[in-house]
């Protein structure tokens with residue numbers, strides 16, 4: 001037997017989460033810290049529950065002795081109304097992916113945002129952040145845009161297949177970062193915008209195993225650009241390979257995937273995870289086709 005203080009019971013709530021690498025990342029890191037730590041995927045598709053049940057599931061989890069949850073699609077916004085305390089940055093972003101239960105209260109955070117930010121600062125410490133083009137402003141893109149502005153990007157150009165979405169996101173972000181220039185643009189504007197930019201962040205599904213290809217013409221990349229991807233299956237996307245071949249500094253999507261797990265592990269346990277060990281484990285799992 002063990003109590004809430006002696007062991008950890010964690011879950012990942014969302015659609016299609018069974019193959020997620022986040023549970024094994026946490027469990028391996030916990031084992032290295034000699035913790036009793038079980039992390040279960042709670043797949044809403046498998047248990048035939050809609051995303052709107054997330055509050056009910058959180059409360060049931062608390063009553064059954066869970067310590068924390070990661071929350072993913074389609075619940076990152078839906079969960080907000082069920083939380084007792086929300087980290088101010090997660091509140092501004094309007095999305096929570098980590099819920100820690102303390103004395104029965106739900107505390108929400110967004111480690112997608114902090115994980116991408118940490119990955120960029122550690123992985124590309126020399127990256128010039130004056131002017132950045134970001135392609136894709138969906139779920140991942142929203143967290144990434146916040147992270148970029150929090151890191152000090154002065155001029156952020158948001159591009160999306162849906163230009164109205166890019167414009168809406170730019171307007172919403174401008175409210176929280178009034179001293180920055182944040183613009184929504186269409187994909188046709190990418191050549192001109194990249195010509196003036198220091199870096200490119202890619203946050204669409206293009207380049208995933210199921211969506212192979214490149215989101216931009218790689219001829220637009222020059223060695224002075226840095227390029228960050230959020231896609232991590234495969235970790236070496238066509239974009240990352242093309243950018244490296246053109247002499248650009250690159251950051252693969254594994255940095256965000258591991259970063260969100262590193263920051264969630266720290267919030268859940270209060271212990272400092274070994275980020276390099278977690279990345280090595282993550283890359284090893286990808287290599288093994290998990």
Ligand SMILES: NC(=O)c1ccc[n+]([C@@H]2O[C@H](COP(=O)([O-])OP(=O)(O)OC[C@H]3O[C@@H](n4cnc5c(N)ncnc54)[C@H](O)[C@@H]3O)[C@@H](O)[C@H]2O)c1
Nearest residue numbers: 136137138139140141160161162203204205230253256257
């Ligand atoms: N590394 C990580 O930790 C992490 C976390 C979450 C998601 N992801 C990856 O990020 C990618 C996007 O996921 P999401 O949840 O944000 O998806 P999403 O569907 O919420 O958003 C994708 C956005 O990209 C836009 N888009 C699609 N194709 C485009 C194109 N060719 N040009 C411009 N815009 C285009 C869409 O209009 C949409 O706004 C996926 O590959 C996902 O696996 C990575």
Ligand SMILES: O=C(O)[C@]1(O)C[C@@H](O)[C@@H](O)[C@H](O)C1
Nearest residue numbers: 020021022070072097112260
């Ligand atoms: O690895 C996954 O499956 C995740 O669902 C990815 C992303 O949505 C994170 O915010 C979650 O914490 C974990």
